[in-house]
Amino acid sequence: MVNEVSQNQQLADYIKKNLVKGYTSDALKFSLIKQGYSRTSVEKALDTANKQLAESAPKMNEKPVVKYEVIDEEEVKRKLAEQDGKSFFGKIASWFK
Numbered sequence: 658m659v660n661e662v663s664q665n666q667q668l669a670d671y672i673k674k675n676l677v678k679g680y681t682s683d684a685l686k687f688s689l690i691k692q693g694y695s696r697t698s699v700e701k702a703l704d705t706a707n708k709q710l711a712e713s714a715p716k717m718n719e720k721p722v723v724k725y726e727v728i729d730e731e732e733v734k735r736k737l738a739e740q741d742g743k744s745f746f747g748k749i750a751s752w753f754k
Contacts, residue, residue, distance in 0.1 A: 661698075664698065665698065665701055665702050665705055666705065668689065668694065668698065668699065668702030668705075668706075669702045669703075669705040669706040669709065670706075671685075671689075671702075672685050672702055672703060672706040673706045673709065673710060676706070676710070682703055682707075685703075686699050686700070686703060689702075736751075739751075
């Protein structure tokens, strides 16, 4: 049992190290299974690694702020009327002014 726990932690450490390098969990899982590790031990190690990474992640203290804007319908109609004579790219450029 102790050997199984240490192997699980070794696999979890390997997974964490390679996730930081940019490998996906699916690629690591496939690679470890191809190297002879059982699917269940790899999945347990992935779960362990994900839990450990989640514990070390910084906590968000702020709630996201939702911003909204009220658009005047008359202003939109006026802007559309101004764009009628412009080319396609002229219309697009005026959106960013």
